Amino acid sequence: MSTDNYAGDMGDMSVNDFADAILTYGSDMTILGIGEPGIGKTAVMNILKKVLGTADYHYHIFDMGRMDVGDLALPSVTEINGVTVSKFVPNADFGTQFKGKKLVAMFDEIYKSSKPVLNGVASFLQEKRLNDWIAPEGSILFCASNLETDGCGDKPQPFIKRRTVRVHVKKPTAGISPTGDIEPDGWIAWAIDNDIAPEIILLIKENPHFLDSYTSGSDNRAIFNPAREPSVEAFVCPFTLELASKIVKKRERVKEHVLKGMLKGAFGSYATESLMAILKFSNKMPAWKEVITNPDTAPLPTNDADGVMVKFMLVSKALTLMSEDNIDSLVTYFERIGSEFEGVWYRSVLKGSKERRNIGIDCDRFKERAAVMKWMFV
16 A cells, blocks of 8 residues: 555644745745645645735645646747747746746645646646746745545555655644643634634534544544545534534524534534534623623623633634734733633733734733733743
């Protein structure tokens, strides 16, 4: 069996690590990230855009499994030394029309490519040359594929292996520490930064095994497992959690059975049943406008089991929506909630993104409270 069936001869890295590797080495070599379906490999392009910007770069994702050779280059008639000839010119997706812009190209599902397409792109991956066209200096190329054992039709090709540096992109973990803090490299931290519904974040906080991997031997029914029949049933992964978040945010517009049907279609029945239980008490969340406008008097969650769930959802929502305009109100409200979840919020701000941390430390009341409670030293 191919060594790409699992990561025996590849280094393990997270999606963020994969992005860092591409930013560091991607202009010198082509990196191929291999991992399970739906774990966020394609989302790496969004990370690159955020870091590099769009002024100097043209971005494109090539869906290799759907391409034919005409999507790479087409013949064009020209004249050389008075003789009419045809030459192959790159497709506009390569950005040849954007003078002065470097190319950032992702060749997604590369192991699903047809042989002619792979032959056409092979030299480009190694030399950044497509027929007579050479990508601008500093262009970045990278690839993505599923594991062969995923049963998704990915067949490793030796001549692609020789032209790429292959790494195993791991499925993310939930990212909650034993003390309940949100760890910066976990899925929950990403979810907060990307406006995922608090109910979905709580679902993973309460069910971290929903992000287990079949490659580690886990057999829970919520996750992707090609050995299970039918292997194509809906499952929980970062991609489907994002879909579920969009469904949950508009749930008031549909009947309950429609909501359940949509959720089952997005990420399966096991996760849906757990989420429906969470949604039953999510209406106990105090109104966000009330928290921000009247933090001294806004209702507080109860101290029972349901209240604990609501407090965590409040933490995740506050981390998502905090700003320079509302940070003072949040300091007041979380002091009323109490030290345990107040501490989770403060430590998550201080360990989180640079933007969120700066909002906190630029607020005098936040700094004073954090220093008194010794949260500044996490």
